Amino acid sequence: MSGNLYVVGLGPGNSEMLTEQACKALADADVLCGYTVYVELVRPLFPEKETYTTAMRGEMDRCRWALETAAQGKNVALVCSGDAGVYGMASPVLELAGAYPQVSVEVVPGVTAALSGAAVLGAPLGHDFCVISLSDLLTPWALIEKRLQCAALGDFSLCLYNPASHKRKDHLQRAVDILLKAGKEKDTPCATVRNIARPGQEAQFYTLEALRSAPVDMFTTVFIGSSTTRQEGPWLITPRGYRNA
């Protein structure tokens, strides 16, 4: 008798942003599995549960462990921050799941940082938008560059994930230079949100030109407006339509 494998998006890291579906999946699991920091976020809700944690880079091992354990009959919740499908664990799990046809996999969505960060700022993603990661660990920088150019040419609002890490200090600066060169205006309203829905949450507003030297780290999500985005008091607003633009 095989178990279920739930791939669960926890939202930004505050249990208030869990969905009820995610809570039920965690409650139904025999074991909570994931990157240590994320498992610690939900462990207080289920202090009695078995846990299996791995360091940040052990992702494929974690997926295999979760599938093996479910195949042996346990219900497993593999947790990730934000949404399970947006730079999350759903795709690596499903890439391996074909070898475990007896395991029932369910992807449980969550509030990704594009949405939780946007809510802090108001409505920067109120119209068409792109989500792009600036991490070149698994993606050639040339492709990231092409996508930034296309996002600028299409006048999308942008949400950027992974704007920096210990090893990549200048990716946001390079991204801004690409966007400016591709035609985005220097005074395009932008903002960063750090530690979304966690202690020390902080929003900062910038022009695109100033964003170039904004302090960002791996806990920061970056928002860049379209040509219709404007800042009004504490809010960044991209109107839904062009009727009144």
Next chain:
Amino acid sequence: MSGNLYVVGLGPGNSEMLTEQACKALADADVLCGYTVYVELVRPLFPEKETYTTAMRGEMDRCRWALETAAQGKNVALVCSGDAGVYGMASPVLELAGAYPQVSVEVVPGVTAALSGAAVLGAPLGHDFCVISLSDLLTPWALIEKRLQCAALGDFSLCLYNPASHKRKDHLQRAVDILLKAGKEKDTPCATVRNIARPGQEAQFYTLEALRSAPVDMFTTVFIGSSTTRQEGPWLITPRGYRNA
């Protein structure tokens, strides 16, 4: 003494996909306000609450009513499906909120159809993606066309909202033609999800060429892969990285 105005994303329409933060905002509200269909979704959770509902097109009136009512001291929850910020009510409310400085506005994020639909399909948005609405009610078709072209040139995965309505039957067909002309492959894996997380939920898989004549309506969300997206059994997967692509 003014009230609070919560702009609340309900998720796809099943109370299981509400976040706890959204539940708390609804519980704290004196009145639930919104498009009739969405208010009816949550009324069973709070049968005693006052409600104010308007037809689909009465959006600016609804925003003004919500701000006026909060200014008079009531706590108001303005509800929308999915996320409050993605083609939702956050941006029209905030466009008007400057005239009501005494009202405290809070945007409460939710699981938008891009995420809830993607979870049904597996992980079609596992890497960089664009969200584009095909509704030209408030957006010139020329801009929609430009964004589709840029999304194709950037090899993004796409999630399309509003692929059709009673009056606009051929927008998906036109969108597919634009994507093909801009260089997307005919056999790019695609899918539609209808009635996400509601009775009658249905997923269908297509090639991009076949998507051209897929049956879609206003309850359908459309997913179009990048060049790395593949279908494996019942799943649509966009790998997170290119290491193994």
